[in-house]
Amino acid sequence: MEEFAALVDALVFTRSRNEKLRLIARYLHGTPDPDRGWALAALTDGLSFPAVKASTIRNLMMERVDPVLWVLSRDFVGDTAETASLLWPEPQGDVTPPPSVTEAVEMLGNMTRVSAMSELPRLLDRLDAAGRYALIKLATGGMRIGVSARLAKTAFAQAFEVAVEDVEEYWHGLQPPYEPLFAWAADGAPPPDSGDVPLFRPFMLAHPLDDGVIDLEDYVAEWKWDGIRVQLVHAGGETRLYSRTGDDISGSFPEMAEALTFPVVLDGELLVRGSHQGGEAGGAASFNALQQRLGRKTVSAKMLAEYPAFVRLYDALIVEGVDLRELPWTERRARLEALMPRLPPERFDLSAVVEADHFEHLAEIRSGARDEAIEGLMLKRRDSPYVAGRKTGLWYKWKRDPLLVDCVLMYAQRGSGKRSSFYSDYTFGCWDGDPDAGAELLPVGKAYFGFTDEELKQIDRYVRNHTTNRFGPVRETDRSLVFEVAFDSVHASKRHKSGLAMRFPRISRIRWDKPAEEADRIEALRALIRD
Amino acid sequence: MVELRAMARHSSAMPADFSWIRAEPNGIRIGPADCWIDPSQPVARALVTHGHGDHARGGHGETIATPATLAIMELRYQTREGATPVGYGETIRLPGGVDATYIPAGHVLGSAQVLLEHAGERVIVTGDYKRRPDPTCPPFEVTPCDVFITEATFGLPVFCHPPIEQEIAKLVKALGDHPDRCVLVGAYALGKAQRLIAELRAAGHGAPIYLHGAMERMCLLYEDFGVDLGDLRLVSDHSRDDLRGSIVVCPPGALNDRWSRRLPDPITAMASGWMRVRQRARQRNVELPLVISDHADWGELTRTIEEVNPAETWITHGREEALLRWCQLHQRRARALALVGYEDEDD
Numbered sequence: 015m016e017e018f019a020a021l022v023d024a025l026v027f028t029r030s031r032n033e034k035l036r037l038i039a040r041y042l043h044g045t046p047d048p049d050r051g052w053a054l055a056a057l058t059d060g061l062s063f064p065a066v067k068a069s070t071i072r073n074l075m076m077e078r079v080d081p082v083l084w085v086l087s088r089d090f091v092g093d094t095a096e097t098a099s100l101l102w103p104e105p106q107g108d109v110t111p112p113p114s115v116t117e118a119v120e121m122l123g124n125m126t127r128v129s130a131m132s133e134l135p136r137l138l139d140r141l142d143a144a145g146r147y148a149l150i151k152l153a154t155g156g157m158r159i160g161v162s163a164r165l166a167k168t169a170f171a172q173a174f175e176v177a178v179e180d181v182e183e184y185w186h187g188l189q190p191p192y193e194p195l196f197a198w199a200a201d202g203a204p205p206p207d208s209g210d211v212p213l214f215r216p217f218m219l220a221h222p223l224d225d226g227v228i229d230l231e232d233y234v235a236e237w238k239w240d241g242i243r244v245q246l247v248h249a250g251g252e253t254r255l256y257s258r259t260g261d262d263i264s265g266s267f268p269e270m271a272e273a274l275t276f277p278v279v280l281d282g283e284l285l286v287r288g289s290h291q292g293g294e295a296g297g298a299a300s301f302n303a304l305q306q307r308l309g310r311k312t313v314s315a316k317m318l319a320e321y322p323a324f325v326r327l328y329d330a331l332i333v334e335g336v337d338l339r340e341l342p343w344t345e346r347r348a349r350l351e352a353l354m355p356r357l358p359p360e361r362f363d364l365s366a367v368v369e370a371d372h373f374e375h376l377a378e379i380r381s382g383a384r385d386e387a388i389e390g391l392m393l394k395r396r397d398s399p400y401v402a403g404r405k406t407g408l409w410y411k412w413k414r415d416p417l418l419v420d421c422v423l424m425y426a427q428r429g430s431g432k433r434s435s436f437y438s439d440y441t442f443g444c445w446d447g448d449p450d451a452g453a454e455l456l457p458v459g460k461a462y463f464g465f466t467d468e469e470l471k472q473i474d475r476y477v478r479n480h481t482t483n484r485f486g487p488v489r490e491t492d493r494s495l496v497f498e499v500a501f502d503s504v505h506a507s508k509r510h511k512s513g514l515a516m517r518f519p520r521i522s523r524i525r526w527d528k529p530a531e532e533a534d535r536i537e538a539l540r541a542l543i544r545d
Numbered sequence: 546m547v548e549l550r551a552m553a554r555h556s557s558a559m560p561a562d563f564s565w566i567r568a569e570p571n572g573i574r575i576g577p578a579d580c581w582i583d584p585s586q587p588v589a590r591a592l593v594t595h596g597h598g599d600h601a602r603g604g605h606g607e608t609i610a611t612p613a614t615l616a617i618m619e620l621r622y623q624t625r626e627g628a629t630p631v632g633y634g635e636t637i638r639l640p641g642g643v644d645a646t647y648i649p650a651g652h653v654l655g656s657a658q659v660l661l662e663h664a665g666e667r668v669i670v671t672g673d674y675k676r677r678p679d680p681t682c683p684p685f686e687v688t689p690c691d692v693f694i695t696e697a698t699f700g701l702p703v704f705c706h707p708p709i710e711q712e713i714a715k716l717v718k719a720l721g722d723h724p725d726r727c728v729l730v731g732a733y734a735l736g737k738a739q740r741l742i743a744e745l746r747a748a749g750h751g752a753p754i755y756l757h758g759a760m761e762r763m764c765l766l767y768e769d770f771g772v773d774l775g776d777l778r779l780v781s782d783h784s785r786d787d788l789r790g791s792i793v794v795c796p797p798g799a800l801n802d803r804w805s806r807r808l809p810d811p812i813t814a815m816a817s818g819w820m821r822v823r824q825r826a827r828q829r830n831v832e833l834p835l836v837i838s839d840h841a842d843w844g845e846l847t848r849t850i851e852e853v854n855p856a857e858t859w860i861t862h863g864r865e866e867a868l869l870r871w872c873q874l875h876q877r878r879a880r881a882l883a884l885v886g887y888e889d890e891d892d
Contacts, residue, residue, distance in 0.1 A: 026823050027832045079702065080874060086867045087703045091822050100703040100821070147823075160827075434824040 019148035038169035051191020058163035065125040092434025099146035105139040174199035210250030216402035220409035235368040241285035248274040273361035281329040339400040416500035437477040464520035496525035577641025594672025595656035613655025650674040651685035653736030676845040693855035697863035729811035731797035757795035
């Protein structure tokens with residue numbers, strides 16, 4: 015555990031990506047199985063210990079320090095694991111030596127919610143502050159130390175001089191501590207067998223087009239549909255539906271799991287039926303409707319009837335055991351079109367190609383898209399193979415210009431992680447009438463990005479100097495600062511007092527110059543609702 | 546500007562005693578003597594606890610402080626006008642029957658607590674202080690009083706400054722591990738930098754230490770007051786290759802500045818009590834955090850209150866809520882003055 019704690023600490027304080035790769039690679043090289051596998055799982059967020067939650071840590075701390083002092087400390091530090099590691103009382107008397115990563119993982123895995131309250135403290139007592147930090151991070155998941163799963167896998171590939179694409183591919187069929195993966199990469203054993211298992215394949219992703227111009231000779235355009243990107247995999251008689259992050263969401267969409275009957279891997283947009291987002295076999299509803307279906311463990315017959323799901327297909331990766339990913343997009347598209355008659359039409363349609371004569375024409379089509387539920391356009395190089403991740407020059411997303419509204423800052427909350435102690439989460443509102451006639455601000459949304467680090471410091475200072483009220487980590491401000499807020503769409507919502515919810519709001523500009531009374535009224539937002 | 550929020554929070558009902566000393570928007574005011582302690586705006590007469598910019602502002606009619614603090618202020622404001630020196634242990638009689646005695650605070654060179662006596666009541670204003678040994682200034686002296694007005698910069702139980710030897714060893718090790726690089730240490734130009742250098746010397750590090758230009762005059766002033774800092778050189782007089790394997794000290798603001806590009810692949814370090822919190826170090830892009838502070842940590846703050854054992858504790862600036870809570874838990878009468886503006890983010 016000491017080596018792992020030292021790695022975690024070094025990663026926290028290292029800025030350079032190459033140095034991070036070097037640190038992880040060195041650890042993976044120098045650490046025996048299965049410790050290194052468990053550590054790799056921790057770095058890639060692949061561990062889960064249901065008995066140990068952030069609340070477990072909080073409850074343990076409340077037994078050891080005054081609750082008020084705990085809350086004040088946690089609020090200042092901005093990270094439960096770090097606060098607990100610093101406040102944990104140093105054990106008195108003889109101390110058992112620190113556990114290995116494997117020992118710690120086994121003990122954590124065997125804990126129940128009840129036993130954790132006595133067993134976790136014994137484990138923490140065996141570690142110093144850095145070890146406690148690493149252990150709590152490992153136990154509660156989400157290391158948040160500036161290392162993405164992708165970076166960790168890249169480090170693995172570098173450590174053993176193998177291709178990162180192969181690592182990604184084999185990864186998803188394996189469980190921590192990934193011993194077959196280490197045997198393959200480090201000792202030259204045959205690659206882990208994926209066989210007849212419905213495995214997730216990493217998605218191909220797109221870069222934003224920004225201000226670039228592309229040639230339609232080389233690129234084909236499709237609509238960017240507003241659902242969730244999914245991968246459908248059928249293998250060994252079983253169908254799985256994976257989200258962008260590789261999570262298995264088959265359980266929430268049983269009708270999709272029944273819709274495939276032959277071995278195939280498909281890429282598409284998960285939608286529910288509705289009157290927007292027209293397609294060849296009928297329209298789809300807005301994202302808001304799809305949200306009713308997300309994250310459900312059980313799906314009622316009523317849900318299935320009211321919000322029937324389907325997938326609008328973008329691509330075919332593997333068909334009947336034949337891997338198409340090396341083929342150009344045009345070839346894969348032809349195979350996909352040929353596949354359509356074998357798929358039930360109520361569950362699948364094809365994402366149509368948007369025909370345009372030249373780029374300017376395409377720009378016109380994009381800005382003329384009336385359908386508020388369409389996010390923009392996708393531009394795919396006609397000869398692009400299907401490769402994992404974002405490879406420059408192959409696919410672009412060309413999002414519609416966002417909608418803009420001027421809002422007034424109402425509340426600010428302290429951030430966590432690298433924004434710890436900064437007021438970085440902002441709740442803003444619009445006027446519910448004429449501010450000169452005594453209208454009030456109603457909160458319409460919350461955003462925590464869209465500004466630079468320098469602007470964050472300025473807003474933080476502004477919040478501190480314009481506080482009218484404090485509620486724990488939240489400050490109410492004097493309603494004098496105007497944000498230009500960008501958002502993708504706005505929907506009716508019963509959950510909010512304003513009756514609406516913005517999709518993907520972010521701070522577009524800080525209007526230091528604009529008087530608060532000149533911010534927008536709520537009617538302006540209501541007029542944009544499309545459901 | 547110092548801003549005093551009207552939010553004094555009482556842990557128990559306050560009697561109307563000590564009405565001769567009050568927290569006001571510009572600082573702490575001693576009514577009968579018509580003078581202020583560490584005022585944020587020019588006043589006719591100011592008692593100054595130490596030379597840091599947020600406590601020692603310029604432009605007062607009369608400034609009463611220790612000789613070292615006055616010398617630091619002269620360096621900064623280029624004038625000695627109205628300077629009244631008071632040595633440690635000396636008492637000065639103010640108008641209105643108020644006596645002020647300057648007592649070492651152990652914070653930086655010249656730093657003092659001010660003991661005020663009036664009508665049989667004793668009040669101590671600590672300014673900033675610490676309890677750890679510091680080769681550049683005499684240690685804090687525990688002095689009995691009725692009201693103890695304390696700082697609370699590191700007033701949270703997460704703050705526990707490790708022994709300075711441990712942090713100096715971390716610094717020396719990083720230097721030895723990377724002979725082709727230099728270690729660039731961000732340290733407050735008054736106090737922290739000189740203490741760090743003096744501690745390095747005490748640990749046997751005799752090699753030249755290179756300074757950012759902004760540190761030179763303060764280091765010379767320390768040497769004038771008898772603090773030996775060894776072989777100091779200016780970065781600007783040397784080539785990149787001269788600096789390999791050396792320690793370079795700069796103000797925290799220069800750490801990520803263009804200035805540091807002239808250095809040979811520097812390892813960025815910062816000497817500050819805030820480095821105890823990982824995310825604070827990350828926010829400043831610090832690779833080698835050194836937990837070294839000239840303020841009292843949580844243990845020192847609470848121990849000091851216990852040792853001074855005042856009838857009441859007033860808490861000025863920092864994380865006053867937590868220290869107030871500690872006082873409540875220990876049945877000590879206390880209140881928070883929440884003086885905003887004394888925040889010392891670089892310490």
